Amino acid sequence: RDPVVAIAIATTDSVEVLTGKEGEILDYFVKKIQEVDPDIIASFKGNRFHWPYLLKRAEIRKIKLHIDRRGGEPHQSLYGHFSIAGRAHFDLFDVVEEWQDVKVKTLDNMAKYLRLLPQDYEPMTEVDIRDLWRTPEGQQQVVQAFRTYAELILKITQEVLPFAIELSKLVGLPLDHVMTAATGFRVEAYLQRIAYRLKELAPPRVSERIYVKYRGGLVMAPKPGLYENIIFYDFSAMYPSLMMKYNLSPDTFIEPSEEVPEGEFYEAPEVHHKFRKKPTGLIPLALKHLLKMRKSIKNKLSKVTQDSIEYRLLKNQEKAVKVVTNAMYGYMGWSGARWFKREVSEATAAFGRATITRAIELAKQIGFEVIYSDTDSICVKGNEKKAAKFVQLIKKELGMEIKEDKRYTRALFTEAKKRYAGLLPDGTLDVVGLEVVRGDWSNVAKKVQEDCIRVLLQTKSPQAVIDRLRGWIERIKNKQVKFQDFIFWKSITRRLEDYEARAPHVVVAQELVRRGWRISVGDKVGYVVVKGSGRLYEKVKPYFLASYDELDIDYYIDKQVIPAVARILEPFGIREQELEIAKKPPKSTLAAFFQ
Incomplete structure (x- = not known):
């Protein structure tokens, strides 16, 4: 067989x-x-x-x-x-x-x-x-x-191998290991190389360690609505910078029972963990080495042309260094880490919250309206003159670098954190966290939402969005949308026999196994929702065993398309039930719905 x-x-x-x-x-x-x-x-x-x-x-x-x-x-x-x-x-x-x-x-x-x-x-x-x-x-x-x-x-x-080679060279894992290894193992391999150079022994791995949650970065809920002239600022490598600035490392941590003279330690706000100022710890030393490498690479990049082989090689080196640098904070809180120290992660996050809180205060101080902030970034409504002043103020007050990440000529913020969209200066639509960019929605819902977001940002009119939604619903009913756009793709994350709930993708996977298919952990299963009665998992079919005529079009309109559009109209007080109007003839208007 x-x-x-x-x-x-x-x-x-x-x-x-x-x-x-x-x-x-x-x-x-x-x-x-x-x-x-x-x-x-x-x-x-x-x-x-x-x-x-x-x-x-x-x-x-x-x-x-x-x-x-x-x-x-x-x-x-x-x-x-x-x-x-x-x-x-x-x-x-x-x-x-x-x-x-x-x-x-x-x-x-x-x-x-x-x-x-x-x-x-x-x-x-x-x-x-x-x-x-x-x-x-x-x-x-x-x-x-x-x-x-x-x-x-x-x-x-040929496109991606150079990065893998550079990552392998940096952390010391063989090429066939480095991309399959989890991020924590890559960081650990790099730290072992640094420890060896310093003639330090790597701690033994602890097979069983209880994981205790700790508070992460500060996220300020957005003010929902449409805004003009939005600027996003990012702190350059905030967590690595804080770990170096305050010498945060397992080997500099001061146990609560230890007594250290005032002035010889840093104390993290809120959590009150203490770390010696001297000597420099392993983690800050490793980070300084990485940032020194990155600075050297940037210097070399400025001296070669972008179409040269040297440029591509250097860009891949830079990416490899960045990947390991940014993963260092997460590694410290990983329960499987040799150098695990929850207090280091807690202190880093606490210093991060204090930093972003002060940055928000400074932004308001110079006249910015702060719309949103998330961990190591801040989003403001402002102008060019204030933008330059803000960067200088952060450098002076906090001793850290902040840079402009992106600008929106017009932006939409929903009520939820990490979910917004905006038009970049070149007209490109940038979407974060909404259904458009998530993998657990059908493509038809994503396409409709993306189109409606663009209409909203261009016209600032909820009515224009409803009119566009109505057009999409007509196209869906008239079979003018590709069958492939109705397919859901979900990953199998455990053995099929280990699933307790009858989720649609699990039911479909079990059906495929009965038909002789091999389904393994990590595989993606594609299915569609078809007409019929009963619960959702009783109305799904492997997509290649279904026809267009079997599709439950009402389900896709009511449970996928309308909710996706309702998400972007929430700031205007328009809810799902109010979008039922889009299923009516074009003469209907939003105002008529309430009459």
């Missing part, structure tokens, strides 16, 4: 699709790798599917996948990834897992994000492959699709 029918291999010289009998395909695959002798073998979901599957099929055929440089087979290693001795296995899925802008983690979406595929490209589904493989003509289409996928894996690898 489920034999290998084709394997696509792309090298820098050629692209080849192997077809034929399974044993012959596997034999040739081994010989091809031995012949090419690559240093790096890239895949997409190789760790989660392809290597386990190929090894199993090879075992059935009594073939050894002797593709490593010791004459052995791929084997599962430390972080669950598959290692190939003498070569680096690079799984692109581990890379895209960290890309928050790519909601559905597929090869084609990754390629679209990197602009290697057009946005309207429709990938071949597993069902398409199954059906097409039944005819010679269909097989040719599948082979061509496999050729495209192999080429994409090669092109994407």
Whole structure:
């Protein structure tokens, strides 16, 4: 069952699709790798599917996948990834897992994000492959699709590999480990290198440690509404800067029972944890080293042209340094960390809250209207003259750098934290936290909301939004929206038998398993809501087993589209039930609804 029918291999010289009998395909695959002798073998979901599957099929055929440089087979290693001795296995899925802008983690979406595929490209589904493989003509289409996928894996690898290499060099984890390792392990590997240079022993790892929650950054609830001329400011590496400024580190922490003379320690506000001023702790030393590297990289960047190889290399180095620097604070509060010290994280967050509180006071002092603040950023309504003065004032009063992050010519803030949208000076729509950018809503809801946000920001008219919503509802009812836009994508986060609630995506996954599909933790399941009675989980189907006529259009309008638009009209006092007017003929107006 489920034999290998084709394997696509792309090298820098050629692209080849192997077809034929399974044993012959596997034999040739081994010989091809031995012949090419690559240093790096890239895949997409190789760790989660392809290597386990190929090894199993090879075992059935009594073939050894002797593709490593010791004459052995791929084997599962430390972080669950598959290692190939003498070569680096690079799984692109581990890379895209960290890309928050790519909601559905597929090869084609990754390629679209990197602009290697057009946005309207429709990938071949597993069902398409199954059906097409039944005819010679269909097989040719599948082979061509496999050729495209192999080429994409090669092109994407060429784009993202330099960053992975730089990250590997920085933290000291092998290339095939570094992208599969959690952020905490990357930081820890870097700290171990620093500790070794300082001739310090790394603390042992504690397998069982009780995690205690602590208060994080300060988030000021936004003032809902539409605003003109909005500026966002970000503190440059706020938490790393505070950790260096106040020497926050496990080895500088003063236990409550210790007595230290006044003037020889820093005390964190609110939590009152104390840290010695001298000597400099391991964490501040590690951060200073990282920031020194970053400054050196920026200096070198200013001396090379943007189209040069040196520029791209330096940008990847800079990104690697930034990733580790920004993760240091979170690492200190990670219960699995060797250098775990909750008091360091609590003190850092406390100094951060005090810093942002003072920044808000200074912003108001110079005449800014503060609209919103979040952890290490502040959003104000102001003008150019005050903007420059504010940056100087922060530097003088707090001894920290703050920089302008972005500007909106017009912005919408909802009642919820971390959910707003604005028009950038070039007319680009920037959305944060709303359904448009979240992965748990249907695409039709996202498209309608994004379009309505743009209308609202351009016209400042809730009525114009309702008119646009009405147009979308008519298009949905008239089947003028693509079937794909009705699909929900949800991740399987645990074994199916471990789910207690009957969530729609779990029910669909169980149905797929009954039909012979392999569903593993981390897989995304696509489904649609169809007509019928009962609870939601009783009205879902795998998307490829449903037709357009089966879709429950009323559900999508009432539970997806209207709530998504209601979210952006909340600041104007318009609720979901009031948007029922959009389902009526165009002559209806908002005012008429209340008559």
